[in-house]
Amino acid sequence: MSLGSRIKEKREQLGMTQKQLADKLGVTKSAICNYENGTSSPKEDVLLNIFKVLSVDPNYLYQDSVNVTENSKKKDEIIENIRLFLDNLSDEDLTNLYDYLEFLKWKTSKRKEK
Template sequence: MSFGERLRERREQLNMSRRELADALGVSVSAIGNYETGVSAPKEEVLLRLFDCLQADPNTLYRDHFRGGKNVMTHDEQELLDRYRSLSAVGRDTIRSVMSALCAYRDEIEMARPLVEERRIPLYCSPAAAGFAAPVFGEDFDYISVSGDVPPAAEFAVRIQGDSMSPWIADGSVVYVNRDPLQIGDVGIFCVDGGMLCKQYYRDPLGTVYLFSLNRARADADVVLTADSGQTLISFGRVMMHRLPLPGKGKK
């Protein structure tokens, strides 16, 4: 038998209506109905008055509802209840007032706690040519709020334009990036001689760097930088996505 069922049974044993019990507790009749049907439970300050009104031991009402049928009250809790019951009506009212004040103070403390700080990262968003990441870093970005589905390690975001990385990175989509060192096969954000690109990274044993388009129909957008090319290559970070096979024989 549940707490609500025992409550109703004890109320009926005392020939007490829901209205009478509600008036004695200072709650609505619908609240009593909710207690008895299990829709809601009495607040702490109401429970003590409830036990008094029903002339019932808490363990009787809660038996078989919690802890596999064992008493729900510890020895210390039972002792406190016994002391409460030994007080006069004025003393009980004082205890209830103190309890209400403490509960209100607890609620104020909970409400005053700072909310979890909103997570924001920069989104680089200015237009760029097809296949290029946008824009030159340090310019033209907005802060965006990110939710739990964004990788926790993401440090910034970049909006990609063009089809050279499709279908894995669609035109206009946003990728999330961190500044971890790049490994072979990673997709990264690069600056080559001032131009920003999003490409897949490969470096051969001779030091030649290949920046591949994931869309092999756009192989014309690949970039190859030999050790003696004189070109400037800067890596801004790794795009946070699963690693894909490298194009070309031997580049896996």
């Protein structure tokens, strides 16, 4: 089953129309249609919102395209622990953490340029 098929499956399980999902993600209904039929793939920010809006783990959407190894299981466990941690942060702390992550992303990109 493809990424698009999984998105559609989960959307339908939630009783959500393509239009409703599109509205929640800030994209068009045709974009959702394109994701579901495999014509296009969601950009990173939209994909992150799909995980959130559909209340789905990334592994669910990618389970047929990614070979799950022990390392990725460990990574998933770490990510889940981070999510639990983030749920307990204040809005201000979340903003500060986000700013720091953006800084690390920038720093990494500069390192790669060298």
